[in-house]
Structure formats: structure tokens, C-alpha cells
Amino acid sequence: MDIFLQQIINGLTLGSVYAIVALGYTMVYGIVQLINFAHGEVVMIGAMVALWVISSLAGGAMPPVVIVLAGILCAIPVCMAVGYTMERVAYRPLRSAPRLAPLITAIGISIILQHVAMLVWSRNPLPFPQILANPIFEIAGATISAVQIAIIVLSLLMMGGLTLLVYRTKLGVAMRATSENPQVAGLMGIDINRVISMTFIIGAGLGAMAGVMVGTYYGQAHYTMGALLGLKAFCAAVLGGIGNLAGAMLGGMLLGVVEALGTGYIGEITDLCHVSGISTALAERCAEDGHMVVFGSNYQDVFAFIVLILVLVFRPSGLLGERVSDRA
Amino acid sequence: MSRFPLPALRLDLVVGAAAVALALTGCGKQEEPPKPAADAPAAAAPAADTVTVKIGHAAPLTGAIAHLGKDNENGAKLAIDEANAKGITIGGKKITFELISEDDEAKPDKGPIIAQKFVDAKVAGVVGHLNSGVTIPASSVYNQAGIPMISGSATNPQLTEQGFPVTFRTVGRDDQQGPAVASYLVAEGKPKVVAVVDDATSYGEGLANEVEKTLKSAGVKVLPREKGTDKQNDWKAVLTKLRGKSPDAVFFGGMDAAAGPLLKQARELGMKAIFAFGDGACSDQMKTLAGDASEGLVCSQAGIPVKAASKSFLDAYKAKFNSDPIIYAPFTYDGANLLIAAMQKADSVDPAKYLPELKKISFDGASGKIEFDDKGDRKDAEMTIFTMKAGVLEPIAIIKGGKSIKFEEFIKGATAEQK
Known part of the structure; x- marks a missing residue:
């Protein structure tokens, strides 16, 4: 039982990060129907900037919490600037182009950002400074660290904040209006360009936070870290129903838990020795070794994509999505 | 480092060993x-x-x-x-x-x-x-x-x-290293149950196989192999599974970039096992990647430290x-x-x-x-076992012909032979 609980805790931590990144995908998709594949790279840049700031301030007179906050406060504006520039330079000129054009551009931007990061921050995995004390708590045999609690709590706060922003503010109203029909929203006096820019900026800010959280959690940052994380978050967004905020949050959390449980139990589930009766050769092999695992825990990264395929086959609009995806 | 055609040496590892050697010879x-x-x-x-x-x-x-x-x-x-x-x-x-x-x-x-x-x-x-x-x-x-x-x-x-x-x-050869680190583990840690994890590369898997073979022949129970990838930084699911079987030691075949997070997350999960690695993760980089969790790790390198x-x-x-x-x-x-x-x-x-x-x-x-043996390899080539002490990798033992010799004794022996 403690193993199961531990896997759930692992999954929720991972899922919170996926959810925050997935929000970036889903917000942009909701408004301009573009899958911004460069969003994972924004997360990476957030982690890199924070790493750089934290390691240059570490060892100074400032208390660790202040240093980490300074890192976050530098990472967020940098990522926002990257998000804004990306939209302004690469996507806005293509807004009326066929849907495939901005999609391919997004992949291009992703590759460019990755390699610029490689030139700036080198090819090596960089150690993320571990300056915060990280006490570990025990619940019913499972452990949870302060960093994990912080990740889960911060993610929930950000999700709450974003929901308030979208449903309770003027900008939120403008965003929802633009999402429903950009032309009509424009006729009603909404500055569409500004709303779209803001969407990218907010998504990038969330991405920066996700980057800092991932860096602190794993203790390292690498210029390719955003690619797989971005793809998984995209799967999470599709699972929840892309374009739907609550869907991205639910999808992220679910995906994290599925991944943790899947990795933890796939070896035992696919152990052929459970059914050693079906052939004598197998029985002999099992008597000798005790295990014959078909899929091991190295299939960890596959679960997100299995989920993606299942969703696309059985419920293309996602768990909470109303809009049937007919484009891109 | 047996992933041909990569160079046989890695800089960080070597600089680390050199730093140890310099520190030792300096006084x-x-x-x-x-x-x-x-x-x-x-x-x-x-x-x-x-x-x-x-x-x-x-x-x-x-x-x-x-x-x-x-x-x-x-x-x-x-x-x-x-x-x-x-x-x-x-x-x-x-x-x-x-x-x-x-x-x-x-x-x-x-x-x-x-x-x-x-x-x-x-x-x-x-x-x-x-x-x-x-x-x-x-x-x-x-x-x-x-x-x-x-x-x-x-x-x-x-x-x-x-x-x-x-x-x-x-x-020595890379495939003499696995048996060396495994026999050291058996001799010093006396583990009953050992978990072997690898990164699914030819280097990591090969090394892990050699370790597993040696452990099994020494009568140690080896858990079913767990695998990750060489780019993996989330090991919690794998480690949680292992923790449930409470191994006394864990061997990981792979490079430091994956080994660092593995070790850090294992300690976060409260695992008390001895963690052992091959030369790919036998670098001072482990200290920066895993932080305080790197203290006490065991790892091996081919050859003897220069001081010896x-x-x-x-x-x-x-x-x-x-x-x-x-x-x-x-x-x-x-x-x-x-x-x-x-x-x-x-x-x-x-x-x-x-x-x-x-x-x-x-x-x-x-x-x-x-x-030399028939192939041209050195007979009974030495392997060195290091441990992380106060953030620095220190040689603790030399493995020769399956026997473990304490590093200080090896140095003494070498000096005595010369006299």
C-alpha cells in the first residue's frame, strides 16, 4: 500500500508540472487554434535562466529563499519576452495562412530555441543549485519532500489564479470572446492582437514557473529538457480536451499518475512467469530466473503517447472538451 | 567507457582523479x-x-x-x-x-x-x-x-x-570492471538483496550484466533488472518499486547525468541502500548533480590511481x-x-x-x-574502487584477481616492493 501511495505522490508531482505546461498549450490553442510546439522550449529557457541567476547569487549574503525568488522573478519576464517575440515574429504574420504553416513554423521555432540554448548554456547537463533545505515528510510509509509539496501547492494556486483571470477579469472576458469568434470580438472593440499577445505571455509565464519547478525537482537542467516535457504536456492537453482550461489541469494530473503507476507496475503485469503454465520452455526459464519481463520500466516515456492514441481513437474531443477537433 | 567510438576517457572523470592524485601527492x-x-x-x-x-x-x-x-x-x-x-x-x-x-x-x-x-x-x-x-x-x-x-x-x-x-x-578492460565493483560490494557491504538498474545503452547494460553475473555467483539475490534511458531524470517510479523490495545495495550502469538524479531521488524516497556505479558515473560531477546524496557512493575505475x-x-x-x-x-x-x-x-x-x-x-x-594473456590483455589487471567522502572521490580499495586490497595497504605494498 505504501508503494501505491508513493507512486500516487510521484505521479501528482509530475502531473502538476504537466498541468501547468499543458495550460500553455491549451490557452494558445483555445484562442488561435495553433499548437505551439515551441512551448516546451520556453519551459527549458525558464529553467536555464533561473539556474543561471540562482548559481550566480548562491553563496552570497542573501537567504536561499530570496535567491530562488530572484531566479523565478528573472525567469518569468525572460520567458514572457520569448513568448511575446515568438508570437509577434513567427505566428502573427501567418495568422491568415493555412493552418499547417504556423504549425510547421512552431516546430522550427522549437528547434531554433533549443540550439540557441545549446550555444548559450552548453551541451552538458547543468546541475541546478540545491540551495533550499528540502526536508522529507513521511505519510503512511510514503515520503514526500518539501519541494514536492511546493510544486503541487504552487501549481494549484496558479491554476486557481488563471481560472480567476479568465472568468473574473476584463482581459478574461476579452480572451473568451476572441476564442469564440475573433472577427466579431474585433467588431465589439476588443484589440485582438493585444489579447493574443497576452495569451502567449501568460502561457510563457506559467512555462517559466514549470521550468523552475522541474529544475529544482530533478536537480538539473539540459537544453533538450523541454522537448519531451512539452510533448507530454501536449498529450495531457489533448487528454483533457485541448482548448479547455479545466481539461488541461485534469489531463496533466491524470497523465502524471498514469505514468507513475504504469512505470511502477508494468514490469509485474507483463511478467510472463505469471502464466508460465502455457509452455514448458517458459516454465523452465521461469524456474531458473523467476522473472521474464516483456516491458520494463524503461517504457516510462511511452505511456503519455499510448494515452494520446487512445484518446484520439475513442474520444477525440478529450475528457472535458466540447469542441470537436476538426482542424490541425 | 566502452561506447565505441567515444574516446576512452572522459574529461570530468579524469580531472577528478587528477585532483585526488594531486591532493594526495601534494603533502x-x-x-x-x-x-x-x-x-x-x-x-x-x-x-x-x-x-x-x-x-x-x-x-x-x-x-x-x-x-x-x-x-x-x-x-x-x-x-x-x-x-x-x-x-x-x-x-x-x-x-x-x-x-x-x-x-x-x-x-x-x-x-x-x-x-x-x-x-x-x-x-x-x-x-x-x-x-x-x-x-x-x-x-x-x-x-x-x-x-x-x-x-x-x-x-x-x-x-x-x-x-x-x-x-x-x-x-584493465571495461568488462573487468563489473566483476570488480560487484566483488567489492559483496566483500564490504555483505548485501543479501541487490537491485541492478541500467540505462539501456550498450555500455550501461553490458556493465550491469557483468555485475549481475558476479553477484549471482557469489550467492547474492538479484532483483529483476530495472531499466531507464540515458537521458532519464525521473527515476522515482522505478525507485519506489525497488524500495518496496528493500534491497541492501543498488548498482546502476550508466553515465553521471542519469546517475545523479537517480541517487538524489533515492535518498528523497528514504532508501538507505549502498549505491554503486561504474566509471561512467565515477566523477566529481556526481557531487554537483546529486548534492549531499552523493556522500558514500561507491564507484569503480579501470587501472590504479596514479598515486599507487x-x-x-x-x-x-x-x-x-x-x-x-x-x-x-x-x-x-x-x-x-x-x-x-x-x-x-x-x-x-x-x-x-x-x-x-x-x-x-x-x-x-x-x-x-x-x-599478458592470450588476447594481449593484462592478467589480473587492477581496478580501483572509489567512494565519495566530503564531496571528493577517494580511492578506497584496489581489486586484483578478484581480491580486494585496502588502498593504504596497496600503496604500502607497492612501496615495499620497490625497496
Whole structure:
């Protein structure tokens, strides 16, 4: 039982990060129907900037919490600037182009950002400074660290904040209006360009936070870290129903838990020795070794994509999505 | 590092080992005034019946690991100069050895080119190359020309698995490392249950297989293999599963970039097991990647730490080059001396004549006793076990022929032999 609980805790931590990144995908998709594949790279840049700031301030007179906050406060504006520039330079000129054009551009931007990061921050995995004390708590045999609690709590706060922003503010109203029909929203006096820019900026800010959280959690940052994380978050967004905020949050959390449980139990589930009766050769092999695992825990990264395929086959609009995806 | 064609050495690892070596050698040692380097050739007075014998040495002398290449070259140079100073007579003629040093830039494609150069220059033997990835392509050129080569640092098993009769090495192989670290674990940790994890690369999986074999033959229960990838930084799901089976020790075959997060997350999950790694994760990088969790990790490297080489070698090196050897110099020093010793035994500088002597040689070198097996690998090659102590990797034991010797005792023994 403690193993199961531990896997759930692992999954929720991972899922919170996926959810925050997935929000970036889903917000942009909701408004301009573009899958911004460069969003994972924004997360990476957030982690890199924070790493750089934290390691240059570490060892100074400032208390660790202040240093980490300074890192976050530098990472967020940098990522926002990257998000804004990306939209302004690469996507806005293509807004009326066929849907495939901005999609391919997004992949291009992703590759460019990755390699610029490689030139700036080198090819090596960089150690993320571990300056915060990280006490570990025990619940019913499972452990949870302060960093994990912080990740889960911060993610929930950000999700709450974003929901308030979208449903309770003027900008939120403008965003929802633009999402429903950009032309009509424009006729009603909404500055569409500004709303779209803001969407990218907010998504990038969330991405920066996700980057800092991932860096602190794993203790390292690498210029390719955003690619797989971005793809998984995209799967999470599709699972929840892309374009739907609550869907991205639910999808992220679910995906994290599925991944943790899947990795933890796939070896035992696919152990052929459970059914050693079906052939004598197998029985002999099992008597000798005790295990014959078909899929091991190295299939960890596959679960997100299995989920993606299942969703696309059985419920293309996602768990909470109303809009049937007919484009891109 | 057996992932051919990557270089046999990695910089961080080597710098770490060098730092340890420097720290150890720095204290309690008297500075001797450096002798002028030119005195050795002068001692061999030119005579009418003097023959010059060329010996080739190849290593990267430019690029990222140029300092290691120079270290290797110094080792060979020291041996040659000492031989010239002694004045060796072979076949009734006085011999002057000449070291021809070439820069292979650590590039696999440069290996055969340098090798051909040596063949054209009619060298009697070659010491080198430094990297496995360069040595392996070069070795076929030496084999065709019938010129013996001894590498002091190429650890990839493939080098001597090609069946070339002229290929030798004075360091251990990557696949001797797994048994070494496993037997150390068994001897010191006395684990009942061990978990073996790898990164699904040929290096990581190969090393993990060797470890598992040794553990099983020692009667230790090994849990079903868990795998990740070489880019993985989330190990919590795997570790949680392992924690449920409470292993006494965990071995991970892989590189430091994945090993660091693995170790850190294991401690976060409250795992108390001993964590052991191969040379891919035996670097000071582990301290930065895993933080305080790296304390007490166990890892192995091929060969002996430079500090454990014979005192006469260390003193002579210091006197000649006014610096301490970095890592593989004792092995290239031995390599050059082995060539010379075999020539003396055969009383000939003809490769075809002295090669049989080299094969059955038994030689007391700076890195200990050297004998070769049928493949040209060193018999009972030593492996060193390190542990992380206060953020620095320290050698704790030398594994030789399946026996574990405490590092201090090994040093004492080596010094006693010299006296």
C-alpha cells in the first residue's frame, strides 16, 4: 500500500508540472487554434535562466529563499519576452495562412530555441543549485519532500489564479470572446492582437514557473529538457480536451499518475512467469530466473503517447472538451 | 567507457582523479630540483656500432584532452630516456632509442593515418594510442605491418577481441570492471538483496550484466533488472518499486547525468541502500548533480590511481617534468619499458623476433607486475574502487584477481616492493 501511495505522490508531482505546461498549450490553442510546439522550449529557457541567476547569487549574503525568488522573478519576464517575440515574429504574420504553416513554423521555432540554448548554456547537463533545505515528510510509509509539496501547492494556486483571470477579469472576458469568434470580438472593440499577445505571455509565464519547478525537482537542467516535457504536456492537453482550461489541469494530473503507476507496475503485469503454465520452455526459464519481463520500466516515456492514441481513437474531443477537433 | 567510438576517457572523470592524485601527492613529499632534460641522450655516447631504434607514441596532443596526451607521452619519454641513459646493447650493438611522438587529435579517422606514418618510418614498436576509439582503427594497420603496439589507456574490450597478435594493453578492460565493483560490494557491504538498474545503452547494460553475473555467483539475490534511458531524470517510479523490495545495495550502469538524479531521488524516497556505479558515473560531477546524496557512493575505475604507482617512477617523473603524472603515465611508461625488455630478451629489435618474448613476458613495472594473456590483455589487471567522502572521490580499495586490497595497504605494498 505504501508503494501505491508513493507512486500516487510521484505521479501528482509530475502531473502538476504537466498541468501547468499543458495550460500553455491549451490557452494558445483555445484562442488561435495553433499548437505551439515551441512551448516546451520556453519551459527549458525558464529553467536555464533561473539556474543561471540562482548559481550566480548562491553563496552570497542573501537567504536561499530570496535567491530562488530572484531566479523565478528573472525567469518569468525572460520567458514572457520569448513568448511575446515568438508570437509577434513567427505566428502573427501567418495568422491568415493555412493552418499547417504556423504549425510547421512552431516546430522550427522549437528547434531554433533549443540550439540557441545549446550555444548559450552548453551541451552538458547543468546541475541546478540545491540551495533550499528540502526536508522529507513521511505519510503512511510514503515520503514526500518539501519541494514536492511546493510544486503541487504552487501549481494549484496558479491554476486557481488563471481560472480567476479568465472568468473574473476584463482581459478574461476579452480572451473568451476572441476564442469564440475573433472577427466579431474585433467588431465589439476588443484589440485582438493585444489579447493574443497576452495569451502567449501568460502561457510563457506559467512555462517559466514549470521550468523552475522541474529544475529544482530533478536537480538539473539540459537544453533538450523541454522537448519531451512539452510533448507530454501536449498529450495531457489533448487528454483533457485541448482548448479547455479545466481539461488541461485534469489531463496533466491524470497523465502524471498514469505514468507513475504504469512505470511502477508494468514490469509485474507483463511478467510472463505469471502464466508460465502455457509452455514448458517458459516454465523452465521461469524456474531458473523467476522473472521474464516483456516491458520494463524503461517504457516510462511511452505511456503519455499510448494515452494520446487512445484518446484520439475513442474520444477525440478529450475528457472535458466540447469542441470537436476538426482542424490541425 | 566502452561506447565505441567515444574516446576512452572522459574529461570530468579524469580531472577528478587528477585532483585526488594531486591532493594526495601534494603533502609530505620533498621537492627535488628538476634535472635538465638533455642529460639522458648525452649519456649514450655515439659510437661507430650504435644503432638507432625508433619507437612510436601517439596520443591527442591538441584539443580537450591534450593534457592527458602529454601525460601519456611523458610516461613513454621517461622510459626511453632511462633506457638510453643505461646504455642497452642488443645483438652486439649499442642501441639508442628514439621516441617519435605524433598527435592523433583523439580522432578515430586520424588513428590509421598516424599508424601508417609509423609503419613508413619503420618504428620497432608503438606505445599508444590514448583513446579506445582511435586505437581500434589504428590497431589493424599495426597488425598488417606486424608492429607490436601497447596501449596504456584504451579500455574498450573490442581492442583485444579482434584477434590481432600484436595488440596489447597495460590497463584493465571495461568488462573487468563489473566483476570488480560487484566483488567489492559483496566483500564490504555483505548485501543479501541487490537491485541492478541500467540505462539501456550498450555500455550501461553490458556493465550491469557483468555485475549481475558476479553477484549471482557469489550467492547474492538479484532483483529483476530495472531499466531507464540515458537521458532519464525521473527515476522515482522505478525507485519506489525497488524500495518496496528493500534491497541492501543498488548498482546502476550508466553515465553521471542519469546517475545523479537517480541517487538524489533515492535518498528523497528514504532508501538507505549502498549505491554503486561504474566509471561512467565515477566523477566529481556526481557531487554537483546529486548534492549531499552523493556522500558514500561507491564507484569503480579501470587501472590504479596514479598515486599507487611505484615510488621510483613517481620521483623520476617529478624530477624530469617538474609535475606529477596525471593518470595513465605509469601505464605508458610500462608500455615503453615492456617493448625494450622484450627486445633485450629476444636480443633483437626485429618485431617478428621479439614479439614472442613480449607475449610471455613477466615484468615488474611502475603499475605492478605485468603479464599478458592470450588476447594481449593484462592478467589480473587492477581496478580501483572509489567512494565519495566530503564531496571528493577517494580511492578506497584496489581489486586484483578478484581480491580486494585496502588502498593504504596497496600503496604500502607497492612501496615495499620497490625497496
